[in-house]
Structure formats: structure tokens, C-alpha cells
Amino acid sequence: MDVNEFRKRGKEVIDAIADYYEAVNDIPPMSTVSPGYLYKLLPHEAPESPESFDAIQRDLQTKIMPGMTHWQSGNFFSWFPSNSSFPAILGDMYSSMFDVVGFNWLCSPAATELETVVMDWLGKLIGLDKRFLSFKEDGTEGNGGGVIQGSASEAHIVAMIAAREMALERLKAQDGATSEDVDKQRHKLVAYFSDQTHSSGQKAANVIGCKTTSVPTGEDFRLTKEALERAIAQDKEQGLIPFFVCGTFGTTNTTAIDDLPGIADVAQHESLWHHIDAAYAGSALTCPEFRPLAAGSERADSFNFNPHKWMLTNFDCSALWVADSTHLVNALSIHREYYPKVEGDTAFIKDYRNWQLPLGRRFRSLKLWFVMRMYGAEGIRKHIRDDVAQAKWLADQLVADGRFELIVPVVFGLAVLRIKPEALNDPAMVDKANTELIKAINDDGRVFLVGTKLNGNDVLRVAVGSTFGTQKNIDLLLKILKEQATKVIAGLE
Amino acid sequence: MDVNEFRKRGKEVIDAIADYYEAVNDIPPMSTVSPGYLYKLLPHEAPESPESFDAIQRDLQTKIMPGMTHWQSGNFFSWFPSNSSFPAILGDMYSSMFDVVGFNWLCSPAATELETVVMDWLGKLIGLDKRFLSFKEDGTEGNGGGVIQGSASEAHIVAMIAAREMALERLKAQDGATSEDVDKQRHKLVAYFSDQTHSSGQKAANVIGCKTTSVPTGEDFRLTKEALERAIAQDKEQGLIPFFVCGTFGTTNTTAIDDLPGIADVAQHESLWHHIDAAYAGSALTCPEFRPLAAGSERADSFNFNPHKWMLTNFDCSALWVADSTHLVNALSIHREYYPKVEGDTAFIKDYRNWQLPLGRRFRSLKLWFVMRMYGAEGIRKHIRDDVAQAKWLADQLVADGRFELIVPVVFGLAVLRIKPEALNDPAMVDKANTELIKAINDDGRVFLVGTKLNGNDVLRVAVGSTFGTQKNIDLLLKILKEQATKVIAGLE
Numbered sequence: 004m005d006v007n008e009f010r011k012r013g014k015e016v017i018d019a020i021a022d023y024y025e026a027v028n029d030i031p032p033m034s035t036v037s038p039g040y041l042y043k044l045l046p047h048e049a050p051e052s053p054e055s056f057d058a059i060q061r062d063l064q065t066k067i068m069p070g071m072t073h074w075q076s077g078n079f080f081s082w083f084p085s086n087s088s089f090p091a092i093l094g095d096m097y098s099s100m101f102d103v104v105g106f107n108w109l110c111s112p113a114a115t116e117l118e119t120v121v122m123d124w125l126g127k128l129i130g131l132d133k134r135f136l137s138f139k140e141d142g143t144e145g146n147g148g149g150v151i152q153g154s155a156s157e158a159h160i161v162a163m164i165a166a167r168e169m170a171l172e173r174l175k176a177q178d179g180a181t182s183e184d185v186d187k188q189r190h191k192l193v194a195y196f197s198d199q200t201h202s203s204g205q206k207a208a209n210v211i212g213c214k215t216t217s218v219p220t221g222e223d224f225r226l227t228k229e230a231l232e233r234a235i236a237q238d239k240e241q242g243l244i245p246f247f248v249c250g251t252f253g254t255t256n257t258t259a260i261d262d263l264p265g266i267a268d269v270a271q272h273e274s275l276w277h278h279i280d281a282a283y284a285g286s287a288l289t290c291p292e293f294r295p296l297a298a299g300s301e302r303a304d305s306f307n308f309n310p311h312k313w314m315l316t317n318f319d320c321s322a323l324w325v326a327d328s329t330h331l332v333n334a335l336s337i338h339r340e341y342y343p344k345v346e347g348d349t350a351f352i353k354d355y356r357n358w359q360l361p362l363g364r365r366f367r368s369l370k371l372w373f374v375m376r377m378y379g380a381e382g383i384r385k386h387i388r389d390d391v392a393q394a395k396w397l398a399d400q401l402v403a404d405g406r407f408e409l410i411v412p413v414v415f416g417l418a419v420l421r422i423k424p425e426a427l428n429d430p431a432m433v434d435k436a437n438t439e440l441i442k443a444i445n446d447d448g449r450v451f452l453v454g455t456k457l458n459g460n461d462v463l464r465v466a467v468g469s470t471f472g473t474q475k476n477i478d479l480l481l482k483i484l485k486e487q488a489t490k491v492i493a494g495l496e
Numbered sequence: 497m498d499v500n501e502f503r504k505r506g507k508e509v510i511d512a513i514a515d516y517y518e519a520v521n522d523i524p525p526m527s528t529v530s531p532g533y534l535y536k537l538l539p540h541e542a543p544e545s546p547e548s549f550d551a552i553q554r555d556l557q558t559k560i561m562p563g564m565t566h567w568q569s570g571n572f573f574s575w576f577p578s579n580s581s582f583p584a585i586l587g588d589m590y591s592s593m594f595d596v597v598g599f600n601w602l603c604s605p606a607a608t609e610l611e612t613v614v615m616d617w618l619g620k621l622i623g624l625d626k627r628f629l630s631f632k633e634d635g636t637e638g639n640g641g642g643v644i645q646g647s648a649s650e651a652h653i654v655a656m657i658a659a660r661e662m663a664l665e666r667l668k669a670q671d672g673a674t675s676e677d678v679d680k681q682r683h684k685l686v687a688y689f690s691d692q693t694h695s696s697g698q699k700a701a702n703v704i705g706c707k708t709t710s711v712p713t714g715e716d717f718r719l720t721k722e723a724l725e726r727a728i729a730q731d732k733e734q735g736l737i738p739f740f741v742c743g744t745f746g747t748t749n750t751t752a753i754d755d756l757p758g759i760a761d762v763a764q765h766e767s768l769w770h771h772i773d774a775a776y777a778g779s780a781l782t783c784p785e786f787r788p789l790a791a792g793s794e795r796a797d798s799f800n801f802n803p804h805k806w807m808l809t810n811f812d813c814s815a816l817w818v819a820d821s822t823h824l825v826n827a828l829s830i831h832r833e834y835y836p837k838v839e840g841d842t843a844f845i846k847d848y849r850n851w852q853l854p855l856g857r858r859f860r861s862l863k864l865w866f867v868m869r870m871y872g873a874e875g876i877r878k879h880i881r882d883d884v885a886q887a888k889w890l891a892d893q894l895v896a897d898g899r900f901e902l903i904v905p906v907v908f909g910l911a912v913l914r915i916k917p918e919a920l921n922d923p924a925m926v927d928k929a930n931t932e933l934i935k936a937i938n939d940d941g942r943v944f945l946v947g948t949k950l951n952g953n954d955v956l957r958v959a960v961g962s963t964f965g966t967q968k969n970i971d972l973l974l975k976i977l978k979e980q981a982t983k984v985i986a987g988l989e
Contacts, residue, residue, distance in 0.1 A: 004581075007514075009510070009513070009517075009585075009586075010514045013507075013514070014506075014507045016586050016590065017502070017503060017506035017507050020506065020589065020590075021499050021500075024593075033602075034605050036605050037840065038609075038844040038845045039841055040609070041610060041613060042609060042635075045610075049618070049621050049872070049873050050868070051874055052872040052873075052874055053870055053872040056586075059869055066606075067862075070607075071594060071596070072603055072605070074594070074597065075594070086595075087593070087595035089501075089502040089506075092502075092506075092589070092592045092593070093502075097513075099585045099589075099810050100580070101566075102579075102810050102811055103564065103567045104811055109526075110565055111527065112529050112534070113527070113529075113559075113561075113562075113564050116531075116532070117534060117538075120538050124541055127541055128541075142535075153646055154854035154855060156854045156856075160853060164702070187680070189682065189705065190680060190683065206830055209657070209827055209830070210828075211703065211704060212682065311856075318858050319854075334702055335699060335702060339694075339695045340947075341575065341948045347530065348532055350535075351532040360649060360653060361646055361647035362648075362696055362699070363811060365812055373552060376543055376546070376547045377497060377546055377549065379542070379547065380542050381544055381546075453836055454834075455832075456833040
């Protein structure tokens, strides 16, 4: 494909993308293919000779499209949103164009410096404490800073590595400790989560190979100071060494907010690294009215949220800040002669390769820059507030219906609900009713959602937040929820 | 930005990309800005109101462009290539359009299944042993398979986690071993690299927190069986437990190829996980004439190379295969109720989230599919062979010049060379001459390359492999090398 064909084909693809977004709300959001459908449609070896772009576009329509679940549909209410936006797509096209591997400043100064700048923009936009910013108000370098990771899981791993480094340093500093003594204690390190923490916490622990303690939450699914203290005391009696705790701002199951000030107290007292996972709900902090909910975060060691979830920035873009980058950089820095050092103010030449797991890095700050500039702070806040209003409206309608109950109040864009036991002839059938309801809704196919289990009970999760959804989509969902509930309840009688 | 403005602006961006590639060989490849240049040009907060796309495009030209180092220039000879291509850019645009988070099959069946299919295509294209493929010849499921990682570093970490799982299982299986006994031995695990292994090996060890032994290489910079055996014997005497070895197919410094059959022998004898890092040179295996050099790889446990380096696929796309996925999946699987399981043939519903560090994953197989189809196997081979021929031609010219020497023979697209001591009045000035030569070339600015150190000596690395480079760029580089060598040698007299 030469540059002239690229001009032609690229514009066709732009039109195909525009056409897709114009149609996406009108096609079933969930794919209904069966496992193995694609294997049967495709050859089993790469072609020897080049194929035409027409052939590929045809296959996209006839073979790939049927196997797509459409996360960008306004009728997609599963998991959490994965916000695409036109500014982010365009920003990412420029990133593809440059295709730089920005492992250090010299690799492309603009890629490093724009990231430093926009991560400070983003930190200020969500009201993050100044400790987390790269630059102090006088323009001098702070101890902390932000970095774009690929995912909240990577952020979790990176934070846990810094935590381990901090803990091992503390052990080394003990009187007369040899490095052999420290080594022998490594397996005693234990990280704390709640039973509602996202799977990425346990995964991070599996990656670094440390122990974990899952602290039970109560009725409101929040990790409390008292429960954490109890768990730590028990573990310390067993000779374990607490080193890390994750507080969640908006859990996956219910968007519960852990007792962040209480966790901060415990973290300080026990010298734990305190990581805050705000993967989904962090985007809401662009709106000042949500910030009181995040009190305590100003005392954390690291804070992470995903603009690629609910802040209009295409996957992948996960924002991680650390209040002090020393431990992280110490743990992950490796010098080689082929990574030339540049002299200059270290505030500007951050070696982000030492802030992350991979060496290479895509120029991801471009799309974030495009999004923040083209929506402006007010446009981003409007997106969040509209979604929250829609989720609350839906919840109100369902409660008013009389047959549904909310499991928790709607705080952000997630409604967690079920047909209530009292709506059934036999209240003991409530789990069956709700699993059947989920199935019936997804079999209907006009909207797509997934369930979860809370305290052993089956419930529905409705995540409102698509870039391209409107009240019309919520109306449709409400209609289907009511219709299918009627059928399910009748079927159980 | 509404869909109509996206149609207009998207086409402008396509033209901007095409214009960029038409011009990229004529602009200086290395940015010459000073650290902090961008901070001074940009505001320090996100705008409150939306800005126009025109304003952003202007800033791209005037503020971002000067800070770019142009990896896509044919005059960029630093590190290794980062191949962009038009088919990959278009494929990635579709990936941005769908913006799915493919953590399991249901998230978008096509995203999971296309990855399984194209990773088998790619494995066959580089002549990888059948053990690494997802499907056996009869279409049934194999034990192994391929997965797209973000980078070779992530592949390295993932392989090392699987290796640790395998080692711990072995320790658990010992007579009477309690899990406490096993835990106490964790800190004795040691991974093996050569002194030429890429920094990602040490980084992976830092991530999982294990010991490492760097095995010295000899004159040819290769890790040998004998040196590995000696290192292992010494470590075992100290009570350490060897569990992982990385063999490199094409090191970063010199593209040296480790003694892969010898390493395979040792790995088998010592029950080590044998990972092969072919990040750069793996692309050459698309050409059958290079495959004898990779003998031994058929006995490895994992094999990784980066199509985003030298195989025309935009960053990020790193291909990892494992011969048996059991240990990997065991180590990284975490079930949560919000990840619904799908019933069906497990060959088709691979949960790739359990094959990688992150949970979410971009639809990266699309761009790889576009590249393999639009270039065809023959187009990819031509790209590789042309680059190798150019690198060899350059090396021959430099040797014929009389003042240069090659440090190692050119095997792939990398030439490692220096002004030879005999070309200088004072041969002891050879390192000074060569660091000055690198500086002079980069100060000239028409081409860009980096040096490295080998056995303490400064040498030049010339990596040929740009998608958009031609013989013209090599001619220019040769001219500049000779001119600047003349000046440097004269300056030292």
C-alpha cells in the first residue's frame, strides 16, 4: 500500500468508523456467535501473496462484525463502560503515525514531556492532592508524579513493587540485619484487600508472589478501619509482615467506597503502602461534588484511575500517580549502555520506563491531551453528570415499579438491583428469578448486561456511561427490564 | 465533535499522516530541543471550555513536532527499528473504533478468536515448532499457544511467573514438603541470563523479586552451555535453586545468538523454564534461510518476538508463545462472578486475561491480521531481506574504506562497528575517536544513531530496518560516516 492508496483507504476507514457510530445503537450489543465460529471461516495460514484491502474490508463486515460485542453501543450496560471518543481516536491516529517507542526522553522529548504535563492537568482536574503532582506551584520538581499505564492491573503491580521495595528497605534498616536475613523474610510479606477488591489486586500479588489477606466487608461492602486492624493483628501474630493495602474508591460489584481515612490511619501506623484503586469512579472526581467522597486519598501513596473507562479516552489509558517515586524507580531502574542519559533538569526528563513494567511505551498522552482540550473540563463533567443522573433516574423508576429493589444506593453510574423476594410467590426463588431475568434480557438481545453475586445472591449490574448513549437507551432498558420481569415472575408461578 | 465533524477532521488527519510519511526522510531524525521546552509552551491546567481542533493541530505542528525524534525516518538508525506501516495503522483505527476490552471471549468473540488464529499464522510464518501452536494439524487443541503482549518485557515477566509456578510445584511435590517449607525456599530461586541479555530480563526478576545470575559471555557475546553449567553449579553449591534461563536470539548489543541447543540441554537436565527472547531478530525467521540459526528453539518453553520492531506492525504488538500454558494460566487465573464463563470448546474460548499481566486488552490482532494479509508472506520476507542486504552492503563499504572495523559479522539488519585503532596515530585514543564520531554524526543531524559499549570499548550501532527507508538513506549514512571519520581522525592528530 503506497501513500496514495493510504490517503484513499484511510478516508474510507474514517467513513466506516463514522458509519459505525451512527449505527451502533441500532444493532444488538451482544454477539451471538458460537465458540469456534471464526476458526471455521478463516484460512489456517497467512497468505503467501498480498491481498487487497477490499478483501479485508469485506471480511471485517462479514466475519469479524458478527463476532463483536459492541462496547460503544448505548445499549451496552455490562461491566463498566469503555469510553471511546472522536478526539481520542484522532489523537491515537497521530500516535500511530509517529510510532515512537518512548522509553526515555531522547526517544522523543515531546512524548515524555507531554505526559508529565497532561498528568498534572489530569491530577488537578480530579482534585488530587498536590503531593501527587510532578511540579510544585513554583514550577520546581515534586517528589511525586503521574504516569500512564496500560491498565489498572499494571498500576496495581507497579504500586505493589514499590511497596515491597519500601518494606525490604525497612527490614534492611533493622539493627544487624544482613541481606540474607531480609531475604528469608520475603515470603512473610502480606498484602491487604477487601473481599470486594478488584481481581487485579490478587493478580498483582500472584505476579510478585506475596501472600494476601482478604478482609471481609459488611453490609455496605466497604473495607473498614476496624476490620483491617483485626486482620493485621491476626497476621502479625502469625509472624507475617504487612506491607501493602489497597483501598477502593468505587468497587466493581457495587461502587462501594472503602473507609479511606481509616485505611490511611492504619497504613501510617503500620508503615504500609496505601494504594487507591479508583479505576472506574475516579473519573467522577472531575466534578467537585464527588470529591468529599474521596477524603483520605490525600494521604495515600499511590492513586489510580482509568480515563479509558469513563473519561472518554480510548483504551488503553490508565492514570497512576505516586506521592514519592523513589521506591518505584529504585525497584525498576536498570541501566544499559544503549540507553543514553541526557543531562538536564530531572523534572523534565523523567525516565518513564522506570515507572512501569514494559520498556517501550506508546505516545498515549496525545489522546488524553486531545480529550481534555476538545471536551474541556466542562464537557467531561457534563458527560459524568448526565450518566449519573440517568442511572439515578433508572433506579428511581425501578423502585417506583414496586417489584425491584436496589442493593445499594446509586452513587455514580452503576445501579445494582434485583427483583425483590417480596415480588415473588415464593421468595426463596429470588436467585433463580434474577438469573433468569439476566438471561431473558440478554436473550432478547436489544440490551446487554451482566450480573454478579453479593453475599451469595444473584443481582443485576447496570452500568450507565456510554459516550454515545442517551436517555432513549435508558428508556429502552427500563422497558425491557419491566417486560422481562413480568415474564420471569409469571413463569415462576 | 459530532460525527460529521469527525468525518471531516478524520480525513484531514489521514492527509496529515500521508504528508508526514512523504516528508519524514527529509527532516532531521533527532529532536534538538532542550529538556523542559514543552513545559514552557503549554498551559499548566486543562482548559475549562472546549478548544477547537484547529488549535490542537496548530500546537501539534508548532509545539509537539519539534520535540519528536522520528523513528519512522529512513535516516533513523538507533536502537532497533519500530516499524510502522499503512496496513497496521488502518487495522489499529478499526481497533480504536470498536474499543472493546477483550478480557474474555464474551467481551467480543472475534477479538479472542482472531488472536488465536493469527498467532498460529504467525507461528507458522516464522517456522515455530508445532508445540507452540494453539491447534494441532487435525484442528484439535494443543497444549500451547500464542498471545499478544504489549512488549517483550511483559512477555519476559509472564514467562518468569510460569517458571516460578513450575518450580514451586516441583518443590511441593518433594516428600513431606509443607507449603511453609516451600515458602521458605522462594528466596532461593535464581534466574539465568547472559551479560548481553536485554534489560527486560533483569527487570522481570526485579518484578517477581527473584535472584539473578549474569553469566559472562566470551568473544562472540554468546551464552554457552558450558558457562551456564558452571554458573548453575556454583549457585547450587550456595544452596540456590535455579528455575529459569533466557536464551537470546539476536541480542541488543550485537544480535548475537546464544547456544540455544546447549541451553535446551541444560534446561532439560536442571528442570529450568527456557525462555527465548527473539524480540528483534525473530522477524527474520519469516525467511527460511535464517531458521537454522534458531535450532534449539523447538525445545524451549516460551518464545517471544516483537512484530512491532521489524515486522511492519505498529507498537504495541509483542508475540509470545508457550509450549504448555498450564503453569501460566494456573498462576494468573482469578475468578470473579462478574467474569461470566462461556461453555464450549476450550480451544476457541481462550481467556487471554490469564495469559498476561493486565485484565483488559485492546483488539491488537486486527493490525497483525491486516499486515500479514496486505504484505503477504512474500512482502514481509522482502522487507527483511532488503534490510539485511543493505546492512551487509554498508558493512562491506566500511571495511573496504580501510579505517573501520566490524565488531561482529552482520547477520541481520544491525552493523556494529568502529573506527579501528590502526586508523589512528595513537591507537589508545580509539574510544575517544568513536564517542566523538557518534557525537559528530548526531550533531550533523542528518542521520541518528546510538553507540554502546562492548568489553568496555565504545562502538557504533547502525540498525537498518525502517519501513520507509531505501538505499538512498544508506548512501547518505555511508557518506556521513566517512566524512565525519575524516574530521574526527584529523582532530585527534
